[in-house]
Amino acid sequence: GCPTETAVRGTLVWFSDDPFLTSSEHALEYIEDGLLIVRDGRIHAIGPYTELADSLATGTTVVHHRDKLVLPGFVDPHVHYVQTRIIGAYGNQLLDWLQNHVYPEEVRFADPAYARRHASLFCDQILRNGTTTALVNCATFPDSVDALFEETTRRGMRVAAGKVLMDRNARQDLLDPDPQQAYEESAALIRRWHGVGRSLYAITPRFAVACTDEMLRLAGKLWAESPGTLVQTHLAENTDEIEEVRRLFPDREDYVDVYEHHGLLGRGAVFAHAVHLDERQWRRLAATGSGVAHCPTSNLFLGSGLFSVREAKRHRRPVRTGLGTDVGAGTGLSLPQTMNEAYKVGQLGGHPMDGTKLFHLATLGGAEAMGLDGRVGSLAPGHEADFVVLDPTATRLLSARTAESESVDDVLFALALLGDDRAVAATYVEGRLAHERSPCPDPKPE
Numbered sequence: 001g002c003p004t005e006t007a008v009r010g011t012l013v014w015f016s017d018d019p020f021l022t023s024s025e026h027a028l029e030y031i032e033d034g035l036l037i038v039r040d041g042r043i044h045a046i047g048p049y050t051e052l053a054d055s056l057a058t059g060t061t062v063v064h065h066r067d068k069l070v071l072p073g074f075v076d077p078h079v080h081y082v083q084t085r086i087i088g089a090y091g092n093q094l095l096d097w098l099q100n101h102v103y104p105e106e107v108r109f110a111d112p113a114y115a116r117r118h119a120s121l122f123c124d125q126i127l128r129n130g131t132t133t134a135l136v137n138c139a140t141f142p143d144s145v146d147a148l149f150e151e152t153t154r155r156g157m158r159v160a161a162g163k164v165l166m167d168r169n170a171r172q173d174l175l176d177p178d179p180q181q182a183y184e185e186s187a188a189l190i191r192r193w194h195g196v197g198r199s200l201y202a203i204t205p206r207f208a209v210a211c212t213d214e215m216l217r218l219a220g221k222l223w224a225e226s227p228g229t230l231v232q233t234h235l236a237e238n239t240d241e242i243e244e245v246r247r248l249f250p251d252r253e254d255y256v257d258v259y260e261h262h263g264l265l266g267r268g269a270v271f272a273h274a275v276h277l278d279e280r281q282w283r284r285l286a287a288t289g290s291g292v293a294h295c296p297t298s299n300l301f302l303g304s305g306l307f308s309v310r311e312a313k314r315h316r317r318p319v320r321t322g323l324g325t326d327v328g329a330g331t332g333l334s335l336p337q338t339m340n341e342a343y344k345v346g347q348l349g350g351h352p353m354d355g356t357k358l359f360h361l362a363t364l365g366g367a368e369a370m371g372l373d374g375r376v377g378s379l380a381p382g383h384e385a386d387f388v389v390l391d392p393t394a395t396r397l398l399s400a401r402t403a404e405s406e407s408v409d410d411v412l413f414a415l416a417l418l419g420d421d422r423a424v425a426a427t428y429v430e431g432r433l434a435h436e437r438s439p440c441p442d443p444k445p446e
């Protein structure tokens with residue numbers, strides 16, 4: 001029989017190149033009155049409505065998102081679903097914040113019912129913010145991974161996640177009692193979830209401070225044995241943390257070398273933060289095809305420091321870079337709000353980013369960092385049909401700001417700086433509506 005076909009009409013916006021390496025004008029693609037045709041969960045065709053309308057299969061309904069932008073769904077390459085409830089916890093910097101707020105909360109995910117409740121909340125919240133793909137840290141308990149994948153596979157989402165590996169320097173009831181057992185639990189989760197629906201497994205050593213050499217060695221071994229899986233961890237976030245890593249791994253050259261020594265660099269490995277790196281470490285990340293997640297709301301919240309996109313994207317050795325929310329240290333699940341903070345951090349580093357660059361980081365950049373470019377992060381035919389519909393008139397302020405915009409880049413910039421979940425009119429996963437905003441989030445007074 002005929003494959004199922006659906007279509008949306010609106011202004012289509014996506015990237016055919018990297019605006020940090022070419023120019024924004026060259027990298028940004030858009031079709032003012034466009035049509036996007038979905039077949040079997042993939043983008044089948046895109047083009048001007050007037051040219052493509054004739055090629056629609058009979059019976060295909062076209063949803064018209066008039067005066068709205070249709071973009072690839074946001075990609076969040078670094079977030080902790082198990083920290084949803086402790087977002088915005090007042091106080092200290094990284095190492096104290098982990099002990100005082102994070103670890104006590106993550107212990108609660110030993111309870112599968114608690115995990116299921118928060119997995120469901122998390123998925124609802126990312127979809128209402130337009131995020132369709134994420135790389136997610138769970139807790140040490142395998143049940144906390146099951147809870148998340150049960151939700152994401154039910155919703156058909158392209159999500160990568162994994163059980164946190166940690167066998168030292170935290171409260172006993174959160175630690176893996178034995179690295180070999182942690183390895184085996186991870187291997188069992190890979191067999192249970194990796195490649196099931198759109199689920200991908202991510203091997204997840206928490207960070208060097210919480211892992212023994214043996215734990216990192218087994219993480220690297222598991223990655224080598226498990227084709228298509230990802231790796232996620234934290235890197236050079238905070239200066240006290242870096243000092244601790246130097247003390248714990250005196251034989252290693254630097255923080256990146258701790259991970260590289262155990263085979264944890266490469267395509268599909270994502271390093272969150274990367275705030276304090278020297279040129280040698282950037283070179284190793286670039287040479288191995290590793291990705292980094294810039295987490296500006298988190299870095300500002302914890303006072304960690306200022307990530308340099310300019311440094312990450314050096315032309316001679318660009319590193320695949322996405323934009324992570326890092327909730328619960330991050331202060332929101334919204335990629336537009338994260339772009340807003342990324343812009344300001346860029347300003348402090350003398351590197352202002354235009355709307356094109358910011359949205360690249362939040363879509364294709366994140367996909368590249370995760371090694372998922374070619375599958376998500378773009379509207380080009382063949383990609384998976386995950387997209388977000390943004391409303392430049394969502395609020396009265398946005399409306400006033402964009403009314404006389406003369407370029408798509410300026411509309412994108414306004415959405416990055418003023419947008420939040422109100423600007424997300426709809427979110428589609430595999431071509432199906434996964435979230436729809438109530439019609440009028442900011443009504444005009446009568």
Ligand code: GUN
Nearest residue numbers: 102206207234298326329
């Ligand atoms: N480093 C190790 N664990 C964490 C975490 O949960 N959040 C952040 N921001 N950094 C970390």
Ligand code: ZN
Nearest residue numbers: 080234272326
């Ligand atoms: Zn994190």
